[in-house]
Amino acid sequence: MRRQAGQDDTICAISTAIGLAGIGVVRVSGAKAFQVVQSLFKGSGELAKVQSHTAHYGHVIDPNSLEIVDEALFLVMKAPRTYTGEDVVEIQTHGSPLILEKILSLLVMQGARLAAPGEFTRRAFLLGRIDLVQAEAVMEVITAENWDHHGWALKQLKGSLSRQVEFLREHLLQILAHIEASIDFSEEGIHFWTDSEMGKEIGSVSEEVERLLAGYAEGRKIREGFTAVIIGRPNVGKSSLMNLLLEEDRAIVTPLPGTTRDILQETVHIEGLPLRITDTAGYRATEDPIEAEGVRRGEEALEKADLILWMLDSSEPLQIEDDVLARRLKGKRKIILLNKSDLPECLDHSRIRTEHPQEVILPFSTVTGSGLGDLKREIKQLLRKQPEKEQPLVALLRHRTALEAASKSLHRAIKAVEENASWEFLAADLREGADSLGEIIGETTTDEILDQIFNNFCIGK
Ligand SMILES: Nc1nc2c(ncn2[C@@H]2O[C@H](COP(=O)(O)OP(=O)(O)OP(=O)(O)O)[C@@H](O)[C@H]2O)c(=O)[nH]1
Ligand SMILES: [Mg+2]
Missing domain, CATH: 3.40.50.300 (P-loop containing nucleotide triphosphate hydrolases)
Structure with missing residues (x-):
């Protein structure tokens, strides 16, 4: 789990599209979510004490004038089983921009902060509820305009690509551990694997990376047509x-x-x-x-x-x-x-x-x-060529770039093994390969890249 500046704030945003609509939703998330919303809530019970994942009818009131802003339904969801992993309240009112903006300003007056684009999902990522591939998949589900794209996005959201990448990364880390152990014991002349075994181990990860890369052309078409x-x-x-x-x-x-x-x-x-x-x-x-x-x-x-x-x-x-x-x-x-x-x-x-x-x-x-x-x-x-059932399809350029970097590192490592280089020389390449894979799922991603990803999100998601 990582923490970032501002992550302790309670955030709020209008989660539905702006414009006239039957219903509008304001979402609040953070440690003070219940306390902040309670001050606008007119209805029976105390939101912090009700059962989690229950809906409560009432009114939103202006706590200063005590005037009613609108009739509303309050959905109370307690950490950790929520979208962000924090305490969350969603306030459903009539879908009027006037009402929704007013509620937002009242929430800010009570101590909440306006959420940045994608900040709810970013919190879910930072709290470890989802990884970066899954976070990106959320926007893919929202923006998909055809069922193939949508089906692909849902699979990514469920973690099909994440699991595969994580598995390959773990495999590389195990190989690295093996190298380190054999270096530590080298004095005793113990070698855990032969060079050919080492080559095979790295080769099997490299093959899977190539397979994922080969799916990109197909994956990109599912997204772009x-x-x-x-x-x-x-x-x-x-x-x-x-x-x-x-x-x-x-x-x-x-x-x-x-x-x-x-x-x-x-x-x-x-x-x-x-x-x-x-x-x-x-x-x-x-x-x-x-x-x-x-x-x-x-x-x-x-x-x-x-x-x-x-x-x-x-x-x-x-x-x-x-x-x-x-x-x-x-x-x-x-x-x-x-x-x-x-x-x-x-x-x-x-x-x-x-x-x-x-x-x-x-x-x-x-x-x-x-x-x-x-x-x-x-x-x-x-x-519409059906992709192989169990093979996750890589369709985002960011994922492809990271896989290409991993592929290069692994090829260097394989070449070094073939040339009978000392295993110490492999370690750096393997670590780079593992880091590139880690970038995909967000294990080793810089804050700049996270900003780039989440800034493309909608407000309120
Ligand atoms: N009877 C008939 N006429 C057609 C049919 N399809 C096109 N036409 C006619 O054929 C002529 C050429 O049609 P276009 O669609 O301009 O043909 P094109 O292949 O785009 O022609 P270029 O742009 O010059 O290469 C027009 O007069 C059309 O009305 C068809 O199925 N049946
Ligand atoms: Mg023509």
Whole structure:
């Protein structure tokens, strides 16, 4: 448990969003929480003496004028089984900014202090109720906009990543203890492990660190969403598809080939999955420098995309640009859309099928919307790869950076073992590795980093 300046104060904040609402909540936490709230409480009983985790109906009064501020419900929660680990009272009143601000000012007059952003969670961390990964997960649960992100955040909150990191750190500390003991007894010529055993021990931690790092790409996508790019020769209906997915006339659509000349990016939600979609300029060789730049940007987007939506016009025979693109897209994950299926068909379907046997091929029409349901289902299936059940996913840059540092230290240590270096030389690298892992869960994190993390929190959380 760590202590910091100001941690002994009793703090208060409005925990609900500011604005008119049915209910508003003011949260108070700290050693004097019951005493401070009692002075505003009009109702039966003494808050400090009631059973923990009970609700009490009453009124908030101004202790100076004794006037009623509002009708309220007081939730009393006694340390240590509370959010912060301290005594906590939550006052529920009508959700009026006027009332809530008034209560806050009365609480301050009675000796409480306004909480800094994230200070309630910071206290939970400082009192050891949760670790730093779990503290960060609280904000992830609040900010998640889709169920994948939310599910991931809940797992982190329950401690799946924390346990894994703590386990690896403990393992490194045990190896260190072993090295220290063997140095102490070196006079007697006792070596507890052979070099190869030592290499294996460090290697097993290093392997797990690499596995966690390898999950970052997947984890980051769960937080930030996936990207898809719509590509195809001019006039096949790419911008029409963009508009259909967005359910608005965002991109310009005309019967003229070469209408879209720059890339256009928007986010759509496909059954809760956020997808950043890029509409591109029609793929063709062109003399027009503006269009050529558009095509180049489209190619760039193509390289970065998680998924390609390749569009063909089924009302026309295949053209040279389609063939060029077919070669360009070979081996990339894509869905092939045979658009304009509402018109008489001129495209040789069987050729597409034989040339792209592994791909999902869908007849489509942006005019009638036919094929849209299938497209959404396929997108979801292709993008949502279920992560291995028990493997926690690293998705925050801070965690990745610390894991990379740990990885470097461990590789140095492994190399030293391979070169038959004296074990004393390993100790520094292993300690660094353990510290980097400790940074993730908050065991060895500096106050500056804690400030950075908690300053991004909402007030009242
Ligand atoms: N009949 C029919 N016409 C379509 C369909 N989709 C698009 N169109 C028409 O095809 C023309 C080109 O559509 P766009 O969406 O601008 O095509 P694009 O691929 O973005 O074209 P560029 O930006 O020039 O590359 C327009 O006249 C659309 O109305 C469809 O499913 N059926
Ligand atoms: Mg277009």
